[in-house]
Amino acid sequence: MGNTDKRNLLDIAEQMLSKYPLCDQCLGRQFAWLSTDTSNRERGRSIKLLLSMQADEQIKSGDREGGLKILTELAGNGSFGPAGTLIKKNGIDPPSTKGCHLCLLEERSVFGRTSEIAERIIESTKNIEFATFLIGCIPVPTLAEREEELRALFSLLRGEPLKSDFNRELGKQVQKALGKEADFEHSDIVIVYNMIRDTLDIQINPIFVYGRYRKLVRGIPQSRWDCTACGGRGCESCGGTGRRYPDSIAEYVGIPVQSLAQGAGFKFHGAGREDIDALMLGSGRPFVV
Numbered sequence: 001m002g003n004t005d006k007r008n009l010l011d012i013a014e015q016m017l018s019k020y021p022l023c024d025q026c027l028g029r030q031f032a033w034l035s036t037d038t039s040n041r042e043r044g045r046s047i048k049l050l051l052s053m054q055a056d057e058q059i060k061s062g063d064r065e066g067g068l069k070i071l072t073e074l075a076g077n078g079s080f081g082p083a084g085t086l087i088k089k090n091g092i093d094p095p096s097t098k099g100c101h102l103c104l105l106e107e108r109s110v111f112g113r114t115s116e117i118a119e120r121i122i123e124s125t126k127n128i129e130f131a132t133f134l135i136g137c138i139p140v141p142t143l144a145e146r147e148e149e150l151r152a153l154f155s156l157l158r159g160e161p162l163k164s165d166f167n168r169e170l171g172k173q174v175q176k177a178l179g180k181e182a183d184f185e186h187s188d189i190v191i192v193y194n195m196i197r198d199t200l201d202i203q204i205n206p207i208f209v210y211g212r213y214r215k216l217v218r219g220i221p222q223s224r225w226d227c228t229a230c231g232g233r234g235c236e237s238c239g240g241t242g243r244r245y246p247d248s249i250a251e252y253v254g255i256p257v258q259s260l261a262q263g264a265g266f267k268f269h270g271a272g273r274e275d276i277d278a279l280m281l282g283s284g285r286p287f288v289v
């Protein structure tokens, strides 16, 4: 810190590009906490544009060698087209572009795959009813490690992790394609993209139903009561049913809720236990399923 705060952002970016190939997105992400109402891609591209302007100025004011050195880094490691054009204008062949050090997975940027992954998400959620979603991902450890290494090397303090950058970029695509909202607190479904395996996992969050029940006859237990002799397997004393009582409040309430929600199971919680022979009159006992 201290000293690093006074370092010039453009100088740091130039040093990074002299050492590593970095795409706009990944360069910009190292400065993600700086400024707002923009994107990491725009941050990265803006830095490269400014660096190429500085380099052009250097060349035009006599430091041809110094300017060309920076333009070569920008055109090669930065894959920045305008720098290549400037190099050509100076009568030199520009270097070939290089794949990004921080986001390349099997020769392709993980950010370049987001529209494709979004399409797969739309396909695999088409039979699920939901209004809000949340995107998560399991990043590739090697990419996360490289980023940590780079941040330590250049004392970068304003970056955000690849993971949250990727989640946001993918979330934008899904939001646009589905017309549904991303919700960071109470989403109906959570979609997790596994970068390592290139797979999707869709988790459907449980729904909660609150109500009150009245019990007008005696002899129904609140929760399912298995046969104490066989523990539910079925025996002589329970007539093979495995149960001590055939029904329960939990099932009378829970099973219709489960089938309405097309759920795979339910949990019933009554506000307080009650005796099998007790009645519940008046406004009833609160419950949550």
Ligand SMILES: [Zn+2]
Binding pocket: 022, 023, 024, 025, 026, 027, 100, 101, 102, 103, 104, 109
């Ligand atoms: Zn990248």
Ligand SMILES: [Zn+2]
Binding pocket: 227, 228, 229, 230, 231, 232, 233, 234, 235, 236, 237, 238, 239, 240, 242, 243
């Ligand atoms: Zn039994």
